[in-house]
Amino acid sequence: xxxxxxxxxxxxxxxxxxxxxxxxPRSGDLSVYWYQQSLDQGLQFLIQYYNGEERAKGNxxxxxxxxxxxDLHSELNLSSLELGDSALYFCASSVExxxxxxxYFGPGTRLTVL
Amino acid sequence: xxxxxxxxxxxxxQEAETVTLSCTYDTSENNYYLFWYKQPPxxxxxxxxxxxxxxxxxxxxxxxxxxFQKAAKSFSLKISDxxxxxxxxxxxxxxxxxxxxxxxxxxxTKLTVNP
Numbered sequence: 001x002x003x004x005x006x007x008x009x010x011x012x013x014x015x016x017x018x019x020x021x022x023x024x025p026r027s028g029d030l031s032v033y034w035y036q037q038s039l040d041q042g043l044q045f046l047i048q049y050y051n052g053e054e055r056a057k058g059n060x061x062x063x064x065x066x067x068x069x070x071d072l073h074s075e076l077n078l079s080s081l082e083l084g085d086s087a088l089y090f091c092a093s094s095v096e097x098x099x100x101x102x103x104y105f106g107p108g109t110r111l112t113v114l
Numbered sequence: 115x116x117x118x119x120x121x122x123x124x125x126x127x128q129e130a131e132t133v134t135l136s137c138t139y140d141t142s143e144n145n146y147y148l149f150w151y152k153q154p155p156x157x158x159x160x161x162x163x164x165x166x167x168x169x170x171x172x173x174x175x176x177x178x179x180x181x182f183q184k185a186a187k188s189f190s191l192k193i194s195d196x197x198x199x200x201x202x203x204x205x206x207x208x209x210x211x212x213x214x215x216x217x218x219x220x221x222x223t224k225l226t227v228n229p
Binding site: 002031033035042043044045048056058088090092094102103104105107108110 | 149151156157158159160161164205212214215216217218219220221222
């Protein structure tokens with residue numbers, strides 16, 4: 001158990017809908033990262049938040065947005081869903097500061113868009 | 115931009131034998147970090163081993179060790195005494211700042227350990 005929690009575990013929805021994925025980082029970790037794992041694109045970085053502020057953006061679609069709240073949990077919002085958004089979405093967290101050892105991953109949320 | 119390449123989509127090994135997974139990367143930076151993550155059928159991403167580019171000594175973690183060749187931009191993972199529980203996808207990853215920056219992943223190698 002990495003200490004990072006993600007809810008829900010599975011999500012099945014229809015095209016055009018909007019969903020919210022939730023992540024709680026390890027206790028004390030200020031940084032949260034979101035990654036998407038799909039069959040065709042592999043594991044891709046989406047976005048990073050540090051202590052409530054956006055720090056880095058990757059290949060995140062405009063239909064996707066995220067935020068980190070004062071209690072440091074983060075939410076990834078996916079809207080106008082398409083079939084191609086079906087994927088495993090991971091959240092990871094790391095401690096404050098540069099050159100920390102690694103990121104710890106949550107169990108992921110499997111999104112299926114029908 | 116940094117890229118990571120894993121040229122072996124699938125590999126298999128007999129239980130108790132040794133297997134080596136390959137990874138190459140491309141960067142113009144001198145300081146960076148390399149990782150191997152394991153993803154078993156449960157889909158959990160588990161850190162196996164990490165290597166700082168400024169350290170010449172290859173990292174080891176029990177049965178897992180790396181062969182880091184900085185000039186060749188190569189970072190292979192050796193698994194000794196393979197166990198059935200080692201069956202998983204293995205991902206090589208790159209980061210400029212250890213755990214404080216995005217990870218760039220390779221496509222992965224599916225390893226099967228046969229009894």
